[in-house]
């Protein structure tokens with residue numbers, strides 16, 4: 001039976017950290033983990049039961065939302081990259097279809113309902129935990145407003161994208177790909 005919430009240990013949430021998770025104890029037998037070389041990599045290993053903790057990638061979904069020749073950008077209110085611009089996006093829940101995650105994030109972060117369209121690209125980099133999957137999307141309804149994780153939201157014309165103030169390299173890569181689709 002699940003413990004009532006008051007008896008459960010606190011969970012320290014780091015909503016958008018990009019490094020590998022720091023795991024100190026074995027989830028199987030609770031022994032302190034040691035770092036050992038496994039298949040050429042140094043990974044946390046349980047000295048008692050032998051479980052290896054593999055650091056899986058984090059999958060994120062993003063939506064470049066088009067409306068009347070502009071796209072919706074938001075300025076991040078949270079670390080990392082606080083104060084910098086990106087399109088709506090965030091982590092995919094386990095079991096959640098990726099396009100639905102992109103639409104959910106657009107609603108949570110910018111208050112809009114969108115129709116998710118074609119895949120724009122998949123963005124990954126060496127030693128970066130996050131794999132970002134970006135879709136083109138179009139506005140269905142809603143007036144954009146900043147959610148809890150955004151300082152402001154704004155419709156931006158393709159020629160006015162804030163290249164010097166983008167949140168992540170993956171943001172710039174996706175916007176570059178999106179802009180190149182306009183010339184087709």
Ligand SMILES: [Zn+2]
Pocket residue numbers: 026027028029030031046047048049050051
């Ligand atoms: Zn163990």
